[in-house]
Amino acid sequence: MxxxxxxxxxxxxxxxxxxxxxxxxxxxxxxxxxxxxxxxxxxxxxxxxxxxxxxxxxxxxxxxxxxxxxxxxxxxxxxxxxxxxxxxxxxxxxxxxxxxxxxxxxxxxxxxxxxxxxxxxxxxxxxxxxxxxxxxxxxxxxxxxxxxxxxxxxxxxxxxxxxxxxxxxxALKPRLPFAAVYHENRYQSSESAILHHYDDQTNQYYAQRTGKTSPTTRRWSHTAIDSFRQHPRTFMQKFLNDHGLAKH
Amino acid sequence: MxxxxxxxxxxxxxxxxxxxxxxxxxxxxxxxxxxxxxxxxxxxxxxxxxxxxxxxxxxxxxxxxxxxxxxxxxxxxxxxxxxxxxxxxxxxxxxxxxxxxxxxxxxxxxxxxxxxxxxxxxxxxxxxxxxxxxxxxxxxxxxxxxxxxxxxxxxxxxxxxxxxxxxxxxALKPRLPFAAVYHENRYQSSESAILHHYDDQTNQYYAQRTGKTSPTTRRWSHTAIDSFRQHPRTFMQKFLNDHGLAKH
The missing domain is CATH 3.40.109.10 (NADH Oxidase)
Structure with a gap:
């Protein structure tokens, strides 16, 4: 390496x-x-x-x-x-x-x-x-x-x-499985089971990092969905337009 | 280093x-x-x-x-x-x-x-x-x-x-001068002279690379402006919208 x-x-x-x-x-x-x-x-x-x-x-x-x-x-x-x-x-x-x-x-x-x-x-x-x-x-x-x-x-x-x-x-944070991110020649939607397994893995990571063995609140999909929900940034199109960008 | x-x-x-x-x-x-x-x-x-x-x-x-x-x-x-x-x-x-x-x-x-x-x-x-x-x-x-x-x-x-x-x-291609890219605390537009000097520098680079001592046709600003002009990609907004993206 x-x-x-x-x-x-x-x-x-x-x-x-x-x-x-x-x-x-x-x-x-x-x-x-x-x-x-x-x-x-x-x-x-x-x-x-x-x-x-x-x-x-x-x-x-x-x-x-x-x-x-x-x-x-x-x-x-x-x-x-x-x-x-x-x-x-x-x-x-x-x-x-x-x-x-x-x-x-x-x-x-x-x-x-x-x-x-x-x-x-x-x-x-x-x-x-x-x-x-x-x-x-x-x-x-x-x-x-x-x-x-x-x-x-x-x-x-x-x-x-x-x-x-x-x-x-x-500690290093586990990434999505290779199969969820890499596609050969054509895009293929990830199987549910792969993503659920990864959710368990990230939940364990956060439990170790915080010392709390919480149930499922720190699953990756939860935190990622929440971050989109909390930061919709609905003003972005107007901001860009006001700055002469992304108008069409 | x-x-x-x-x-x-x-x-x-x-x-x-x-x-x-x-x-x-x-x-x-x-x-x-x-x-x-x-x-x-x-x-x-x-x-x-x-x-x-x-x-x-x-x-x-x-x-x-x-x-x-x-x-x-x-x-x-x-x-x-x-x-x-x-x-x-x-x-x-x-x-x-x-x-x-x-x-x-x-x-x-x-x-x-x-x-x-x-x-x-x-x-x-x-x-x-x-x-x-x-x-x-x-x-x-x-x-x-x-x-x-x-x-x-x-x-x-x-x-x-x-x-x-x-x-x-x-050979390594010369980048814009530090002062044209880096701003301290607040954005400051580059001075014309800095950019013109860089244009001369890039023109020399291409002359060396191609073995042709052309006049000013490979100045950076020319090639950059041309690449925007040649690839306006006016279809991008529609493409993104058709894929459920950048709608608002």
Whole structure:
């Protein structure tokens, strides 16, 4: 097994970080690693905002649902889909890309680019023995967070990523069975039995992690269904439209 | 520098692969690495389709714009946003998630999950000295490709990723300057001069790579603007809606 595979396979999200922020050198190194990621048609349709101002970060965390690891510990990065840069350059060259950039595929392309860069940064950090945790929760507060960050037209904050020095790590969390995720040549719906078996497995994992032998309340399907139910983000279409994105 | 950082920083897309497909063991190892990626709220909203049937692959490549590396060489994986699995489980538990799953944020969440898994697989492959190249081009042919793969309701093919044995590698491609991509605390539009300098740099890169000292035709901004212009994918909203996604 390669060292890199070892890093990838031992990934756990780390929410318990020391207060220490990253140094400018570390930020530079991590952003460089993020930039080395592939991007769709080499469009590089993303931007990274490093939040180094503690007050700004507290405000962001408040709007993102108040999770403690978003508010404090390490450094928070916000990865954005960015079609503003290319729109600017197109206008400068007298090309009208508005119709394409306001379409949903451009938003998806920017989302992919932002995510590829983010995952490169997360893996780089873990290889440096730093802890990482994503926050999709920043999208819960996106309507209030975007103006705090001066997000312009054609830019969309996709993900938060907190990186810092770990205080403690949880055990590896079991993933869905291979057969539920991998399909050969054609998509095949998972059999019920495979998913139920996995539900039992995740329930045991949480029982061990919390020391409580609860009945079935932490089954994966329960928590995943609940997280969709609790965060419907019904404002997202309007937010995107207001920012000149995903209009058609 | 860590070995992993070295792998990340030396990434180049490799389109020239030998015909040799990956073994089942390699596929298993790569999918396991993909599954180790973080996913939004641990929802694991993605699926991976490994295309091992050469005829099927030729058909896909035809619809994806006929790029040679999509048609042949190594093994093609299609990463899909997958909200079908959770919809199935929710229905089984008598929970109606339809309103949330048909919203645009769920499509974005699935797109993020699929991309995080894909990038883990790409990095794992590169650490094993395999070559990788993404194809966003599969979205050009998505209307025809989806039925070939039996894509059901609530599933959306986001990206193709080809992995195999490299025949040759290009030189590292220069990325946008740090200052164009990284923002501290608040978004700041890039200065024109920074972007123009980068345009010159990329033009030189392509001149060296192709042996042709062309004038300004391969500037980054030109090629990026052109790729948006050539692939407007105006059918994407309808495709997603027809698959029960991004309806509101």
């Amino acid at each position: 390669t060292t890199t595979l070892d890093t990838l396979l031992n990934h756990v999200s780390v929410r318990a970080l020391t207060p220490q922020a990253l140094s400018s050198e570390q930020i530079h190194q991590l952003v460089t690693a993020a930039q080395a990621a592939p991007t769709a048609s080499f469009q590089q349709s993303y931007s990274i905002i490093g939040v180094t101002d503690p007050d700004l970060r507290q405000q962001i965390a408040g709007y993102a649902g108040g999770q403690r690891f978003v508010a404090t510990g390490g450094t928070l990065f916000i990865f954005c889909a960015d079609l503003h840069r290319i729109q600017y350059l197109a206008q400068e060259q007298g090309v009208d890309l508005t119709e394409t950039l306001t379409g949903i595929d451009a938003t998806l392309a920017g989302t992919v680019d932002a995510t590829l860069a983010a995952q490169n940064m997360a893996i780089a950090a873990e290889s440096m023995e730093l802890g990482t945790c994503y926050s999709g929760g920043i999208r819960d507060g996106i309507v209030d967070i975007a103006p705090l960050l001066d997000i312009p037209e054609n830019v969309f904050p996709v993900l938060g990523l907190v990186i810092g020095y770990p205080q403690s790590r949880n | 860590t070995t992993t950082l070295d792998t990340l920083l030396n990434h180049v897309s490799v389109r020239a692969l030998t015909p040799q497909a990956l073994s089942s063991e390699q596929i298993h190892q790569l999918v396991t690495a993909a599954q180790a990626a973080p996913t939004a709220s641990f929802q694991q909203s993605y699926s991976i389709i490994g295309v091992t049937d050469p005829d099927l692959r030729q058909q896909i490549a035809g619809y994806a714009g006929g790029q040679r590396f999509v048609a042949t060489g190594g093994t093609l994986f299609i990463f899909c946003a997958d909200l079908h699995r959770i919809q199935y489980l929710a229905q089984e538990q008598g929970v109606d998630l339809t309103e949330t799953l048909t919203g645009i944020d769920a499509t974005l969440a699935g797109t993020v999950d699929a991309t995080l898994a894909a990038q883990n697989m790409a990095i794992a492959a590169e650490s094993m000295e395999l070559g990788t190249c993404y194809s966003g081009g599969i979205r050009d042919g998505i209307v025809d490709i989806a039925p070939l793969l039996d894509i059901p309701e609530n599933v959306f093919p986001v990206l193709g990723l080809v992995i195999g044995y490299p025949q040759s590698r290009n």
